[in-house]
Amino acid sequence: MIPRTLGPHLRQLATYYPVVAVTGPRQSGKTTLCRAVFPDHPYVSLETLDTRDFARDDPRGFLAQYRQGAVLDAIQRVPELLSYLQTEVDERPEVGRFVLTGSQHLGLSEAIAQSLAGRCGLLTLLPPSLSELRTFPNAPDDLWTLLWQGSYPRIYDRAIPAHQWLGDLAAEPRGQLGVRALHQHSAAARSNHATTCARCAGP
Secondary structure (H helix, E strand, O other), X not given: OOOXXXXXXXHHHOOOOOEEEEEEOOOOOHHHHHHHHOOOOOEEEOOOHHHHHHHHHOHHHHHHOOOOOXXXXXXXXXXXXXXXXXXXXXXXXXXXXXXXXXXXXXXXXXXXXXXXOOOEEEEEOOOXXXXXXXXXXXXXXXXXXXHHHOOOHHXXXXXXXXXXXXHHHHHOOOOHHHHXXXXXXXXXXXXXXXXXXXXXXXX
């Protein structure tokens, strides 16, 4: 694992809030970081279909399994769970209970901020910096190489050619939340544009 400079800050936030959330680009190391910082928290992946269905169909029953808290990975898969988390941490506001990770989709950070306002510390994790990557023997020697290859961890910890891995990543479909939010944003933009055109055209 690449030692991340965000780790101590994440650990500190968990002493302030009952929930902490780490968002960021896919494959930036969110899950690895959270599991390393909170090794005693049960880990739950909402990418797993039956787990996701349980969380959607019976959110109260799902959260009841984790009274002491958990790392809930890929919260963007079940964004409606955030409202139930609000009730859960209001009833038991002990700090550091839940750790959320979520890919940086349009609207996810806003949804977290709206449902868990005042209850959640929010961090964004980007791919590793040059200084963080230098823990790997095959890390780039200079900034220009880093800019060319990118800094996603798997390029270096598995020695995958950058063009291969980045091409495969770009081919993956976007999550449903991001697509839905993007469609809503586009619809709003079209509506605003139509209104502006109508005003310009006059009566």
